[in-house]
Amino acid sequence: MAYELYYxxxxxxxxxxxxxxLEEAGADxxxxxxxxxxxxxxxxxxxxxxxPPFAPPFLKDGETIIAQTAAILLYLxxxxxxxxxDPAGGLWTHQIQLTIADFVAEAHDTHHPVAxxxxxxxxxxxxxxxxxxxxQNRIPKFLNWFETILARNPSGEAHLVGHxxxxxxxxLFQVVExxxxxxxxxxxxxxxxxxxxxxxxxxxxQRPRIRAYLAxxxxxxxxxxxxxxxxxxxDG
Amino acid sequence: MAYELYYxxxxxxxxxxxxxxLEEAGADxxxxxxxxxxxxxxxxxxxxxxxPPFAPPFLKDGETIIAQTAAILLYLxxxxxxxxxDPAGGLWTHQIQLTIADFVAEAHDTHHPVAxxxxxxxxxxxxxxxxxxxxQNRIPKFLNWFETILARNPSGEAHLVGHxxxxxxxxLFQVVExxxxxxxxxxxxxxxxxxxxxxxxxxxxQRPRIRAYLAxxxxxxxxxxxxxxxxxxxDG
Numbered sequence: 001m002a003y004e005l006y007y008x009x010x011x012x013x014x015x016x017x018x019x020x021x022l023e024e025a026g027a028d029x030x031x032x033x034x035x036x037x038x039x040x041x042x043x044x045x046x047x048x049x050x051x052p053p054f055a056p057p058f059l060k061d062g063e064t065i066i067a068q069t070a071a072i073l074l075y076l077x078x079x080x081x082x083x084x085x086d087p088a089g090g091l092w093t094h095q096i097q098l099t100i101a102d103f104v105a106e107a108h109d110t111h112h113p114v115a116x117x118x119x120x121x122x123x124x125x126x127x128x129x130x131x132x133x134x135x136q137n138r139i140p141k142f143l144n145w146f147e148t149i150l151a152r153n154p155s156g157e158a159h160l161v162g163h164x165x166x167x168x169x170x171x172l173f174q175v176v177e178x179x180x181x182x183x184x185x186x187x188x189x190x191x192x193x194x195x196x197x198x199x200x201x202x203x204x205x206q207r208p209r210i211r212a213y214l215a216x217x218x219x220x221x222x223x224x225x226x227x228x229x230x231x232x233x234x235d236g
Numbered sequence: 237m238a239y240e241l242y243y244x245x246x247x248x249x250x251x252x253x254x255x256x257x258l259e260e261a262g263a264d265x266x267x268x269x270x271x272x273x274x275x276x277x278x279x280x281x282x283x284x285x286x287x288p289p290f291a292p293p294f295l296k297d298g299e300t301i302i303a304q305t306a307a308i309l310l311y312l313x314x315x316x317x318x319x320x321x322d323p324a325g326g327l328w329t330h331q332i333q334l335t336i337a338d339f340v341a342e343a344h345d346t347h348h349p350v351a352x353x354x355x356x357x358x359x360x361x362x363x364x365x366x367x368x369x370x371x372q373n374r375i376p377k378f379l380n381w382f383e384t385i386l387a388r389n390p391s392g393e394a395h396l397v398g399h400x401x402x403x404x405x406x407x408l409f410q411v412v413e414x415x416x417x418x419x420x421x422x423x424x425x426x427x428x429x430x431x432x433x434x435x436x437x438x439x440x441x442q443r444p445r446i447r448a449y450l451a452x453x454x455x456x457x458x459x460x461x462x463x464x465x466x467x468x469x470x471d472g
Contacts, residue, residue: 050388051328051388052384052388053331054378064324066327066331068331068335071327071331074327075327091310094304095304095307098304098334099303099304102290105341109349113349113362114369117369126349126350126362129351129359130350133351133354137351145290148288149287152286
């Protein structure tokens, strides 16, 4: 039976981390909220499920519903050989993903530092301050950590964990992709000193299934409704 | 061999979620950064580990180092019977914990909406806006979700998952405790309509090991350096 992924149909957002893993796995899945009436179904599941998701994305696998991006990837990674089989390696991969989730939340808050329920235009002043901090301190701190992990991987610098691709590699690709869209100037500077992160980003983009996915209509273009938004005044 | 927990020694912070689980488990552990030279050791591990934590808290179990609060609890819950043994139940407990982590991050940002590296006093104006939003919209949204989960638990309303205590129950206790310290007025209003969350909070506080812990010097009092801070101007 096909997986059903539920996420807002017009943005990459957090759902994109799940899409990338499903695509790389070659898994049979439906991007369910992009189907006709899909959002209404999504809202009904969130309201009525015995174990209700707090927010999208969530994955339905038969009767099992799993929310929280990192938990979904923990589940899929084990099933589709996109995480190490040994418990310590699996937990380390998950730990990296959780740190990526923190980074993504901070990236979101650059344009929504006050309230998710308000428009960007109603919190621009705060966004300018938060973005400056994010560009100057947080982007380097997070990306340097990934660079360090790649450098210290005893199996080689091509992957965050072990000697082959994990969902954490896919997620780091997506973060670099998103930040490069949102903060092109800051990211160009940052990546200069991060050859391993840069190489991983390029290698993931060239994987056959990922390349096909990125060129397909299944990949929603970046826009100013998602997590990674290009507001030139926030870059610098 | 005793677990070693590493976290900032003067605050409850994220480390407290781990402390509560270790205490309820009756596990043998050292709050390592509170020992002499402990912070220096903590910083050395973060800099030099083959799998370096991005930030505290992290747990050392022999040679294994685990960071990210939710990942630590996933690890401890399975070892100390504080999570269901069935995979779906274990993942659901983890999913609740990840949502608690999101809630905690938002609680932190009420007093640090611009930058973790700046003092509260340098972002008070932004904090006032963010806190109003947090009190009016986010506290009710998150706490209502927990109330719903308790109400829908087929094994009874006393626990978030199944018929006995999990680490998620301990974490929800701590969130209610922390928010009641930081936002006493807003929380008094919110809890009026959340009998199940209130009852769970009271029941956890009365568990023998938790009660003993809370009365001991191991429990660091809330203060204005941690995640949950009492700034009266942010409550209302």
